[in-house]
Amino acid sequence: MPRRTVFRRLAHISLNQEIRERYLMTFSARWLYHHIQHFPMLTSEALFGNQRPLELEIGCGFGEFLCALAEANPTANFLGIDISESSLLQAASQAAKLNLMNIKFIAANARQLYPLFAPDSLQAVYLHFPDPNRRRKFRKRQIFTPVLLDTVSRALRPDGYLSVMTDHSEYFHEMLELIEQDHRFEKTHAERYLSGFGAPIISRYQRLWERHGLPTLRFEVRRRL
Numbered sequence: 402m403p404r405r406t407v408f409r410r411l412a413h414i415s416l417n418q419e420i421r422e423r424y425l426m427t428f429s430a431r432w433l434y435h436h437i438q439h440f441p442m443l444t445s446e447a448l449f450g451n452q453r454p455l456e457l458e459i460g461c462g463f464g465e466f467l468c469a470l471a472e473a474n475p476t477a478n479f480l481g482i483d484i485s486e487s488s489l490l491q492a493a494s495q496a497a498k499l500n501l502m503n504i505k506f507i508a509a510n511a512r513q514l515y516p517l518f519a520p521d522s523l524q525a526v527y528l529h530f531p532d533p534n535r536r537r538k539f540r541k542r543q544i545f546t547p548v549l550l551d552t553v554s555r556a557l558r559p560d561g562y563l564s565v566m567t568d569h570s571e572y573f574h575e576m577l578e579l580i581e582q583d584h585r586f587e588k589t590h591a592e593r594y595l596s597g598f599g600a601p602i603i604s605r606y607q608r609l610w611e612r613h614g615l616p617t618l619r620f621e622v623r624r625r626l
């Protein structure tokens with residue numbers, strides 16, 4: 402199935418104002434560009450008013466993975482970023498259904514938020530099923546770049562980790578090679594990478610691609626001490 406079809410199937414939902422305010426922040430690209438200093442840092446203190454460990458998913462889509470993590474780990478905070486506000490309306494609705502108090506979503510281009518990542522602030526960063534953007538004119542939209550690795554290596558706590566998974570073999574091997582050349586990170590597993598990962602929480606993208614016979618490829622790295 403072409404990847405574009407998945408996005409066309411997105412249902413637009415409306416959300417009551419209270420739920421929207423509790424879970425969803427929309428950061429305008431223009432304001433981020435001109436007035437980044439007015440936006441909160443992406444820390445537990447600034448976003449949740451407490452010191453709990455913070456886990457971040459970049460490109461969280463409908464938020465199923467992150468909501469399930471937040472429900473299972475009430476003593477940590479969870480932040481999902483996605484450029485698609487309509488996906489995040491669904492994510493916020495799911496968070497409200499589960500009555501979660503430890504999750505928030507930001508609608509923004511993740512790349513514009515890098516200056517808001519604080520040093521030693523994140524327990525985990527998830528990049529799951531990032532859009533591959535293989536066509537040459539879209540390559541510059543790829544999220545997994547040296548700039549992302551600079552940002553994540555600064556923002557992870559010393560025991561923090563980065564988890565990357567995708568069904569897209571070519572993109573996966575590109576990301577794997579990049580991470581293997583970066584000595585600020587080390588793998589948390591002995592294998593070069595993991596295949597057919599049995600995640601406890603499987604997002605609809607993972608279900609979709611696995612139904613189409615595409616195994617999930619994954620690596621996890623931690624910040625080298």
Ligand SMILES: C[S@@+](CC[C@H](N)C(=O)[O-])C[C@H]1O[C@@H](n2cnc3c(N)ncnc32)[C@H](O)[C@@H]1O
Nearest residue numbers: 460461462483484485510511529530532604606
């Ligand atoms: C294939 S979906 C994966 C969603 C989710 N991680 C999962 O595993 O189900 C990729 C998501 O990345 C988002 N995305 C793409 N580029 C982005 C960017 N620059 N900033 C934030 N989100 C982005 C898309 O809107 C989409 O929701």
